[in-house]
Amino acid sequence: xxxxxxxxxxxxxxxxxxxxxxxxxxxxxxxxxxxxxxxxxxxxxxxxxxxxxxxxxxxxxxxxxxxxxxxxxxxxxxxxxxxxxxxxxxxxxxxxxxxxxxxxxxxxxxxxxxxx
Amino acid sequence: xxxxxxxxxxxxxxxxxxxxxxxxxxxxxxxxxxxxxxxxxxxxxxxxxxxxxxxxxxxxxxxxxxxxxxxxxxxxxxxxxxxxxxxxxxxxxxxxxxxxxxxxxxxxxxxxxxxx
Numbered sequence: 278x279x280x281x282x283x284x285x286x287x288x289x290x291x292x293x294x295x296x297x298x299x300x301x302x303x304x305x306x307x308x309x310x311x312x313x314x315x316x317x318x319x320x321x322x323x324x325x326x327x328x329x330x331x332x333x334x335x336x337x338x339x340x341x342x343x344x345x346x347x348x349x350x351x352x353x354x355x356x357x358x359x360x361x362x363x364x365x366x367x368x369x370x371x372x373x374x375x376x377x378x379x380x381x382x383x384x385x386x387x388x389x390x391x392x393x
Numbered sequence: 394x395x396x397x398x399x400x401x402x403x404x405x406x407x408x409x410x411x412x413x414x415x416x417x418x419x420x421x422x423x424x425x426x427x428x429x430x431x432x433x434x435x436x437x438x439x440x441x442x443x444x445x446x447x448x449x450x451x452x453x454x455x456x457x458x459x460x461x462x463x464x465x466x467x468x469x470x471x472x473x474x475x476x477x478x479x480x481x482x483x484x485x486x487x488x489x490x491x492x493x494x495x496x497x498x499x500x501x502x503x504x505x506x507x508x509x
Binding site (some may be wrong): 320 | 428430431435436438440443463467482484497499501502
């Protein structure tokens with residue numbers, strides 16, 4: 278019954294490794310997002326996809342590569358992990374029936390990434 | 394670019410009392426949406442309430458209501474009859490109604506403690 282799910286919930290890894298976080302939504306939404314929450318709890322958009330098309334890429338290092346195989350999934354792959362990548366990553370989705378309609382974004386439970 | 398400011402890093406309220414959390418924003422747009430999200434210790438981001446800028450009437454959801462002052466660019470959240478379960482981080486967020494403004498811009502959050 279989970280609307281927006283993310284795996285894994287916790288990820289501990291060494292600097293330099295490559296890791297992926299998966300996100301799935303079963304709400305039938307056509308827009309998905311990745312947000313990053315830093316150690317001070319500040320939330321910032323990273324990417325958004327609408328119907329598998331990249332819409333927003335908010336000056337994120339190209340070590341971060343989102344991939345949307347279909348509109349229900351948006352995965353985040355991170356290459357060459359750095360200490361500063363430690364954060365909580367949230368996936369979200371919304372249904373933009375008309376562009377810019379301000380539909381509510383529903384968030385997943387978050388993935389806490391710790392880079393050692 | 395839009396900015397959202399929450400000037401109260403921490404607030405405290407006695408159970409059953411009322412508390413108001415402040416939020417101001419800066420935008421040159423006339424059409425937009427405002428949201429309050431709650432993040433309890435579980436980390437889940439939960440929508441509390443939303444307001445469309447074109448609506449003059451303040452939104453209410455049970456014990457939660459907003460005071461939306463468009464000219465002053467102010468969007469405060471009032472929690473009545475506070476309960477222990479209301480203890481959480483509260484984030485104010487802005488979303489443009491324009492086609493390129495699909496993302497949420499968050500404030501830095503207010504941590505609310507509820508005293509029994």
